[in-house]
Amino acid sequence: MPTRPGRSSDTVGQHGLVLGGGFAGMLTAHVLAEYMDSVTVVERDVPPDGPQPRKGVPQARHSHLLMGAGARAVEELLPGTLTAWSEAGAHLLSAPGDVAFLTKFGWLPRTRHEEFVVCCGRDLLDWVVRRRVLGDGRVRLLPHTEVVGLLGDASRVTGARVRDRGTGRSAEVEASFVVAATGRSSHVETWLEGLGLPPVPEELVDAGTAYATRLFRPTPEMHRSTPGIVMIANVTGEATGGVLLPLEDGRWSATVIGMRGSEPPAGEAEFLDFAKRLSHPGLSELITDAVPLGPSRGFRGLLNRRLRFDRLPRHPERFVALGDAACVLNPSHAHGMAVAAFGVAALRDRLRRHGNVPGLARGVQRSVARAAETAWQLSVGDDLRHPTVIGPRPSAAARLQNAYADRVLRTATTNPAVARSLVDVMALARPVTSLAAPRVLLPALGGRGRSASVTPADPLAPRGPDAPPRSA
Numbered sequence: 197m198p199t200r201p202g203r204s205s206d207t208v209g210q211h212g213l214v215l216g217g218g219f220a221g222m223l224t225a226h227v228l229a230e231y232m233d234s235v236t237v238v239e240r241d242v243p244p245d246g247p248q249p250r251k252g253v254p255q256a257r258h259s260h261l262l263m264g265a266g267a268r269a270v271e272e273l274l275p276g277t278l279t280a281w282s283e284a285g286a287h288l289l290s291a292p293g294d295v296a297f298l299t300k301f302g303w304l305p306r307t308r309h310e311e312f313v314v315c316c317g318r319d320l321l322d323w324v325v326r327r328r329v330l331g332d333g334r335v336r337l338l339p340h341t342e343v344v345g346l347l348g349d350a351s352r353v354t355g356a357r358v359r360d361r362g363t364g365r366s367a368e369v370e371a372s373f374v375v376a377a378t379g380r381s382s383h384v385e386t387w388l389e390g391l392g393l394p395p396v397p398e399e400l401v402d403a404g405t406a407y408a409t410r411l412f413r414p415t416p417e418m419h420r421s422t423p424g425i426v427m428i429a430n431v432t433g434e435a436t437g438g439v440l441l442p443l444e445d446g447r448w449s450a451t452v453i454g455m456r457g458s459e460p461p462a463g464e465a466e467f468l469d470f471a472k473r474l475s476h477p478g479l480s481e482l483i484t485d486a487v488p489l490g491p492s493r494g495f496r497g498l499l500n501r502r503l504r505f506d507r508l509p510r511h512p513e514r515f516v517a518l519g520d521a522a523c524v525l526n527p528s529h530a531h532g533m534a535v536a537a538f539g540v541a542a543l544r545d546r547l548r549r550h551g552n553v554p555g556l557a558r559g560v561q562r563s564v565a566r567a568a569e570t571a572w573q574l575s576v577g578d579d580l581r582h583p584t585v586i587g588p589r590p591s592a593a594a595r596l597q598n599a600y601a602d603r604v605l606r607t608a609t610t611n612p613a614v615a616r617s618l619v620d621v622m623a624l625a626r627p628v629t630s631l632a633a634p635r636v637l638l639p640a641l642g643g644r645g646r647s648a649s650v651t652p653a654d655p656l657a658p659r660g661p662d663a664p665p666r667s668a
Contacts, residue, residue, distance in 0.1 A: 418502025
């Protein structure tokens, strides 16, 4: 952790303001507290005291994976968080050792690898971060308060206008630096237009992805021995998939996924019927033998949307948007929280290197956009292959890249080394260009370097001797 600058000449001011108290907002508040005397977090909800649902995060009821690269970014920003998650009941699963990945070409080998994913409820993920950040006396939470606009002008943001949701009373909160982490339902672009800025350029790709999720309680033995399951939707086929993940307190989260034309119903009886239609019976068979906990819940409108604040002809000083307020990703790719953490890390790095200099916010915004680029390309590159997608037509280069990606995917089902390289990219630990390295390129194009799959006869069997033990 860097030494706190205090009131020296390289600070960005005395008071930081974070709009939104979710995962990205809390991490941002922690970073700003290292460079400012105080930080205020404005939050629409009243956050619960424990890992309970929060109204402003409807997607929290669905299965969540935090990829290892994102978890490492959080750990660097807020040291000790990985341990705190684990102590609260989260599972750290080796990928692909503890996670069975079903692709359109077959199962990936469940082979030993250092990459991992964090599995637990989204409420627990958020609560651990929120509890640790709010333990810092420099961070103040303003709950049950909504943002109605920004203060300042087109050249500089100086704070925000807020309103208490209970009393309706309005107030102005001035700040030396403002970060919008207001999530997928954000109105940041409208607020900026209210200051005289032009419309924010937008990119949108919508394959009509929809979720349905239900919680289950398996037997302790089933919970302990069953791997996480990720059945990746074949966007050029029926476009359905499923996820089964271990949660804290001995529960499972089962999510079924479909794209436009194959959306899963939210009804409880229909949930199992839909699961039985998936390309492998494993998920449906497992939940049939488990006890359902509550109703199934649906979630739709899951698209890719990127607001290009970094492309504004002029960027207001002292203002940054990050997390879902800047880039919303199809959650079936499980990259949203990792990208949010990358964006906060980009903010921290710029503050650490440059301090209070003109143009800081514009530089941060460009870094935030770069931090999301790999995840954006992975998500939209896949979704654009769906026949009814709303979005630009793939270029000839994109079609060539997709053809090569299919060769890598097919090779990964029989080559553990290629499978590990593929998981590195899926987990955002390495760039997509790493799949062009000789260790992947040669087997994918020429068939050389293939080796027998280490996947057991039953890919959903308990972990074999080649897989590391599961952490919990």
